[in-house]
Amino acid sequence: MKNNETWSMIITPKNKWYKLNLKEIWDYKDLILIFVKRDIISIYKQTILGPVWFLLGPLFTVFTYTFLFSGVAKLSTDGLPGPLFYLGGTTLWNYFQACFNGASNTFISNSPIFGKVYFPRLVMPISLLISNLLKLSLQFITYLVFLIYYYQKTNNLKFHFELLYLVPFIILILAIIAMGLGIIVSSLTSKYRDLTMLIGVGMTLLMFATPIMYPINAVPDIYKSYLHLNPISPLIEAFRYIFTGTGLFNWSQILYSVLFGFIVLILGIFIFNKTERTFMDTI
Amino acid sequence: MNPIIKLENISKLYRLGSVGTNTFKEDIHNFYSKLIHKTNPVNINKNSGLIMDSIKSNHIWSLKDINFELNQGDVLGIIGKNGAGKSTLLKILSRVTAPTTGKIKVKGRIASLLEVGTGFHPELTGKENIYLNGAILGMKKNEITRKLDEIISFSGVEKFINTPVKRYSSGMYVRLAFAVAAHLESEILIVDEILSVGDLDFQNKCIGKMGDISKTDGRTILYVSHNIASVNLLCNKGLFLNKGELIIEGKTKIVIDAYLSSVNNSRKSYNSEENKINQINTASVLNIQNILTNVFYFNEEIHLNINFSLEEIYVNTSCIGIRVVDQKERVVFSSNSLVSNFIYNNTKNNYSVKCIIPNDVLVPNNYRITIALHIPNKEIIDLVEDAVNFTIEETGSLFHMYNGNDYGCVFVGCKWLNS
Structure with a gap:
């Protein structure tokens, strides 16, 4: 008997908790890109208006907000024109929400494929983060159109060009938080289906706790510190600050979001890694 | 040669029944008892592949110690x-x-x-x-x-x-x-x-x-x-x-x-519950080596042994017959023989006969045999419906390529010539 046999793979009941196999995900980068392409093509082909829906949805939301919060309830918009104020927040929030929802359904919506073939399961949420960028960029272009329009109309807007480089970074952090939270939820819901209901409520609450319909400046001081716990708030405020000059821009707040994102992501990957081995038995 | 794939003691335990809110409660319970006793109530003894008593009966081993x-x-x-x-x-x-x-x-x-x-x-x-x-x-x-x-x-x-x-x-x-x-x-x-x-x-x-x-x-x-x-x-x-x-x-x-x-070892033999005269006592299907089985290859003979008892007054007129029915309830064929052709058994009025169903005739399918001791068109002395059953397995007969289609019940060796 030879003892020096070299095995290229050993399947065991449990992976070591620290074994993350991130290299394996890199090996499957072609698959990630193909999934992205699939998502985009299928959205484009299934509806008549295709990606136009990505614009109509937020526009309706923004005009409703403008009417309700700015027109009826007279909430502050930090001195910005209503549509511009709301569109900035919803653009980022929609991306966050789409990524979170996609990631949190990883196991449930992909169980037919996962039940038949193995590939690193993280491929799925990662490809979603990328394909959602299409939607984000379309909404971002709309935002820019509004921005240009209001720059010509009013002159109380200030564009912080020197911070423009932060925009992709903000989006990356949003994606990291969304994916981290999403994969934690996906691991839990694969076992406890009831949580899905709770998550729906949770997301709505989180949206209200995020300065999308109101600026953080307008919040009474006693509640402000609670809102600062929300890691998404600084990102949305910073985004507004860069493009319109209003809002709170605070490096330590942004650092908090970055740390939050990485901790949640790492925690999520560990939990996900543990779940992906046996979730097919419970789903 | 070195193996390319090797399985060592592979087992898989599945949980039966629904997975719902109950599991959340159980998980918390398990987690709690883990904290207190430092052991998990659902624990698997890895050396023997056996589970501890506390595991409930709603778990099932889908695979047990597979090695190859x-x-x-x-x-x-x-x-x-x-x-x-x-x-x-x-x-x-x-x-x-x-x-x-x-x-x-x-x-x-x-x-x-x-x-x-x-x-x-x-x-x-x-x-x-x-x-x-x-x-x-x-x-x-x-x-x-x-x-x-x-x-x-x-x-x-x-x-x-x-x-x-x-x-x-x-x-x-x-x-x-x-x-x-x-x-x-x-x-x-x-x-x-x-x-x-x-x-x-x-x-x-x-x-x-x-x-x-x-x-x-x-x-x-x-x-x-x-x-x-x-x-x-x-x-x-x-x-x-x-x-x-x-x-x-x-x-x-x-x-x-x-x-x-x-597979399908349901009725390889029949034994009468009663012990009287004028009845079919036993019936069994065997292969050519005389081994009791009811699964046959297409090219194997099927031996049907029947034992019956009969009063002498019937001997000259009665016959023993079989009827073979397939899964679709179609009568494939019948066969019979006059009792007087058989050798009288030493024991009292007892006959043992063998019927050989030729090979290469019945196509792969499941069949049932009904046995009747009777006087044709006059009297049924004893009848055993579905006394035994047997299966012709598809192991690569001439018809395996039509598997799943109804291509008939019997194989007929037709001659094909140039004309």
């Missing part, structure tokens, strides 16, 4: 009844789910085909789906590009390759999907009953391709099927699972024999 190894180029046929653990084994091998205990050691890449066309998207074209499906199965993009022409020509859907697959017929869909799978470059291929789909031509093409893969490329295949004929044809090794346990592993023929004799 394969060399390069082996084609293993995995057979067993439904629920024997075949699919679980394939799922563990293809890493869809993890084993509860044990280890699998592998050299090289494993590609699994538990279903053809996994991940096919209806809106994408045939070509786009080749890339998608190929990548899901573990191919790199440039690998697929290199083989694209080969895949398309193997699939035979060249004309529609730029059409969305939602417009494909189911046959075209399957052909395209199998074409992708057949061009995987993995050392080990896992295949689950894909041959049950597609038309006859394509099935033969698949079998041929699988043969090529193992012979010329020296790749190892693990193949699960209910179709014993295709296992017989393709595999050089077999593995028979029953209720999660490995019953026998080895040469295909030996394993298939073991499997066939284990």
Whole structure:
């Protein structure tokens, strides 16, 4: 008997908790890109208006907000024109929400494929983060159109060009938080289906706790510190600050979001890694 | 030769029943008791593969201590009844789910085909789906590009390759999907009953391709099927699972024999409950070696032994007859013989007779035999409906290629000549 046999793979009941196999995900980068392409093509082909829906949805939301919060309830918009104020927040929030929802359904919506073939399961949420960028960029272009329009109309807007480089970074952090939270939820819901209901409520609450319909400046001081716990708030405020000059821009707040994102992501990957081995038995 | 894949004590425990809120409570309970006692109430003793008492009866071992190894180029046929653990084994091998205990050691890449066309998207074209499906199965993009022409020509859907697959017929869909799978470059291929789909031509093409893969490329295949004929044809090794346990592993023929004799052993013999005169006492089916069995190959004789008792007044007029009925309740044939032809048995008025049903006549199917002791058109002395049953297994008869179609009940050796 030879003892020096070299095995290229050993399947065991449990992976070591620290074994993350991130290299394996890199090996499957072609698959990630193909999934992205699939998502985009299928959205484009299934509806008549295709990606136009990505614009109509937020526009309706923004005009409703403008009417309700700015027109009826007279909430502050930090001195910005209503549509511009709301569109900035919803653009980022929609991306966050789409990524979170996609990631949190990883196991449930992909169980037919996962039940038949193995590939690193993280491929799925990662490809979603990328394909959602299409939607984000379309909404971002709309935002820019509004921005240009209001720059010509009013002159109380200030564009912080020197911070423009932060925009992709903000989006990356949003994606990291969304994916981290999403994969934690996906691991839990694969076992406890009831949580899905709770998550729906949770997301709505989180949206209200995020300065999308109101600026953080307008919040009474006693509640402000609670809102600062929300890691998404600084990102949305910073985004507004860069493009319109209003809002709170605070490096330590942004650092908090970055740390939050990485901790949640790492925690999520560990939990996900543990779940992906046996979730097919419970789903 | 060094093994390319080796399974050591593989077991899989499944939880029965619904998984719902109950599990949350249990998990908290387990977690709590883990904190308190430092042991988990649901704990598995890894050395013996046995579970502790506290595990409830709603858990089931889908696989128990499976050990085997394969060399390069082996084609293993995995057979067993439904629920024997075949699919679980394939799922563990293809890493869809993890084993509860044990280890699998592998050299090289494993590609699994538990279903053809996994991940096919209806809106994408045939070509786009080749890339998608190929990548899901573990191919790199440039690998697929290199083989694209080969895949398309193997699939035979060249004309529609730029059409969305939602417009494909189911046959075209399957052909395209199998074409992708057949061009995987993995050392080990896992295949689950894909041959049950597609038309006859394509099935033969698949079998041929699988043969090529193992012979010329020296790749190892693990193949699960209910179709014993295709296992017989393709595999050089077999593995028979029953209720999660490995019953026998080895040469295909030996394993298939073991499997066939284990299935359908319901009524190999009949014994009368009463003990009186003028009745059929016993009946049994045996093979040519006089072994009690009711599973036969197409080319095997079926021996039916009948024992009956009869008063002398009947001897000259009565006869013993059998009627063979197939699964579709069709009477395939009847046969009888006058009792006076048989030798009088020493014991009192007792007759033992043997009826030999010739080989190469009954086509693979399940049959039941009704036995009647009677005077034709006058009196039924004793009748035993469905006294015994037997199965002719499809082990590669002339008709295996028509498997699943109704091609009749008997094989008739017609002569075919030039005219």
